[in-house]
Amino acid sequence: MPGAALGGIVLVASLLVGGFGLGAALFLAGGTYVAAVVSAGHGVDASAPLVAVLLLLSGELSAWSLDERWRIRPEQPLSWRRGAALAALALGGLGLAALVVALAAVPAGHGLALTAAGAAAAVGAAGTGIWVARR
Amino acid sequence: MTGFTSWRLPAYASLAAAGVVAGLALGRVEPVALAAPFLLALVAAAAGHDPEVSVRLRLDRDRALEGDEVTATIDLFSAADVDRFEVVLPLPPELSVDGGPARAVRLQAGEARTIELTLSCDRWGAFALGPLLFRARDLLGLRSWEGDVGKAQPLRVYPSEETIRSLVAPLDTQVFAGNQVSRARGEGIEFADLREWQPGDRLRRVNWRATALRGALWVNEQHLERNTDVVLFLDTFAEVRVEGRSTNDRAVRAAATLAHGYLQRRDRVGLVGFGGFLSWLVPASGTRQLYAIVDTLLTSSVVHSYALRDVDVLPPRTLPPKALVLAITPLLDSRTATALLDLRARGYDLIVVEVSPLELLVPDAASAAGLAHRLWRLQRDALRWRYEQVGVPVVTWREGVPLAVPLEEVNQFRHLARPA
Numbered sequence: 001m002p003g004a005a006l007g008g009i010v011l012v013a014s015l016l017v018g019g020f021g022l023g024a025a026l027f028l029a030g031g032t033y034v035a036a037v038v039s040a041g042h043g044v045d046a047s048a049p050l051v052a053v054l055l056l057l058s059g060e061l062s063a064w065s066l067d068e069r070w071r072i073r074p075e076q077p078l079s080w081r082r083g084a085a086l087a088a089l090a091l092g093g094l095g096l097a098a099l100v101v102a103l104a105a106v107p108a109g110h111g112l113a114l115t116a117a118g119a120a121a122a123v124g125a126a127g128t129g130i131w132v133a134r135r
Numbered sequence: 136m137t138g139f140t141s142w143r144l145p146a147y148a149s150l151a152a153a154g155v156v157a158g159l160a161l162g163r164v165e166p167v168a169l170a171a172p173f174l175l176a177l178v179a180a181a182a183g184h185d186p187e188v189s190v191r192l193r194l195d196r197d198r199a200l201e202g203d204e205v206t207a208t209i210d211l212f213s214a215a216d217v218d219r220f221e222v223v224l225p226l227p228p229e230l231s232v233d234g235g236p237a238r239a240v241r242l243q244a245g246e247a248r249t250i251e252l253t254l255s256c257d258r259w260g261a262f263a264l265g266p267l268l269f270r271a272r273d274l275l276g277l278r279s280w281e282g283d284v285g286k287a288q289p290l291r292v293y294p295s296e297e298t299i300r301s302l303v304a305p306l307d308t309q310v311f312a313g314n315q316v317s318r319a320r321g322e323g324i325e326f327a328d329l330r331e332w333q334p335g336d337r338l339r340r341v342n343w344r345a346t347a348l349r350g351a352l353w354v355n356e357q358h359l360e361r362n363t364d365v366v367l368f369l370d371t372f373a374e375v376r377v378e379g380r381s382t383n384d385r386a387v388r389a390a391a392t393l394a395h396g397y398l399q400r401r402d403r404v405g406l407v408g409f410g411g412f413l414s415w416l417v418p419a420s421g422t423r424q425l426y427a428i429v430d431t432l433l434t435s436s437v438v439h440s441y442a443l444r445d446v447d448v449l450p451p452r453t454l455p456p457k458a459l460v461l462a463i464t465p466l467l468d469s470r471t472a473t474a475l476l477d478l479r480a481r482g483y484d485l486i487v488v489e490v491s492p493l494e495l496l497v498p499d500a501a502s503a504a505g506l507a508h509r510l511w512r513l514q515r516d517a518l519r520w521r522y523e524q525v526g527v528p529v530v531t532w533r534e535g536v537p538l539a540v541p542l543e544e545v546n547q548f549r550h551l552a553r554p555a
Binding site: 037072 | 143150154157163164165167169170171173174176179235237238239275
């Protein structure tokens with residue numbers, strides 16, 4: 001809890017100073033959750049996807065609030081489109097995180113297909129990272 | 136055009152990488168689940184592409200008056216989809232736009248859009264609007280492309296003019312035809328005197344009544360209509376500026392008003408900007424001279440300087456003999472006082488219009504600032520007395536009072552006091 005509280009304080013402070021340190025706030029919050037889960041020990045925490053999406057929304061909504069400080073008069077549909085895109089990203093992230101948690105519940109050694117799928121997923125994740133970096 | 140990434144991209148990439156590594160190191164799935172949405176955000180950011188937008192700025196006119204509105208039109212054309220296109224027209228403090236000068240729109244491929252900004256010309260001046268600054272962003276603002284485009288568009292905002300019913304009449308006229316009744320006699324409209332007929336006089340000038348009384352031919356003489364030379368002497372050494380109100384602004388408006396008035400009655404008008412930056416215009420007449428004077432006034436601003444100046448630095452043609460010199464000054468700098476008293480000593484017909492700064496500075500009477508203010512006012516009264524001792528009328532133009540009031544005071548002064 002102290003880590004989460006510190007993350008919250010850093011988040012508020014960074015919003016007041018124009019966004020400096022927002023990444024650190026997200027790291028603090030995420031690291032606090034991981035530490036709490038690890039120290040709890042047993043089983044898979046089913047709320048992990050929800051925590052992940054909440055972290056993502058914290059970052060995105062903070063950035064959106066900072067963008068609004070520019071005092072740029074937008075067309076009305078632009079705000080709705082960004083909101084819709086954010087909602088879609090949150091839902092997609094929730095689904096992806098839930099899929100990860102669900103796949104982790106499958107026992108190990110459950111077949112060659114599953115092993116191949118896991119290897120493909122790892123290669124795909126690495127490839128995606130490389131593609132994003134090149135873009 | 137320069138591409139930028141939001142601070143979120145490296146933060147999300149770091150979070151995602153940290154989550155995956157922590158998951159592998161700790162043997163837990165929760166850190167990997169935390170990383171998943173951020174990986175998805177990175178993929179969304181990578182889907183963005185460079186924009187292909189053409190932007191053009193145009194103004195509906197390049198000259199306006201104070202208080203007018205000018206429409207700035209921004210034409211946009213995009214060859215590809217742009218989720219959010221922001222454009223801003225940097226404006227000087229003298230111009231304003233309702234809602235700010237920045238706009239954001241969405242552009243679709245092949246679409247042409249037009250953005251109109253209504254600029255309010257709050258104060259006179261010569262401005263260069265542009266270039267336009269733009270920024271194209273993806274839907275979530277993770278990636279952006281910024282740049283500037285277009286050339287600066289000139290815009291001249293002329294000072295508003297006061298309404299005046301009559302101008303100050305100069306003591307002497309020049310030799311060219313004009314609208315001013317001169318003391319010289321000849322063919323004109325205003326009756327001057329009677330004299331005996333001389334060979335060459337026209338029959339229509341014979342005053343038959345006087346002829347009948349005297350038994351000899353007597354003719355009428357009229358006052359000639361001549362023009363005058365007027366030199367507007369603008370003191371730009373110092374000003375008092377408080378919350379957008381300034382003595383220099385009012386002085387420029389007064390100079391523009393007087394120049395317009397005198398040029399309309401076919402007088403020749405010149406301009407001297409006497410201050411840290413010296414400028415002058417030789418007296419001339421016509422509409423072209425009016426535009427030259429106003430364009431010079433637009434660029435007149437107070438430039439602080441410690442250099443000593445006197446009227447010897449001005450070209451001789453700037454101050455023609457027998458010219459009426461109208462000095463518009465806030466009476467803040469002693470160098471202007473010295474120059475004006477020098478002009479008076481050289482025999483120029485001089486009038487001082489004081490643009491009063493007292494309404495802009497109202498200190499607390501109970502404090503030490505109140506005492507200093509009283510001393511300052513006494514100094515100003517002493518300076519006015521010096522002018523009046525040498526026969527120079529000094530009139531005060533206070534804020535909120537029409538310019539016609541001090542000009543009428545000058546006419547009254549001249550009516551009652553004969554110049555030496």
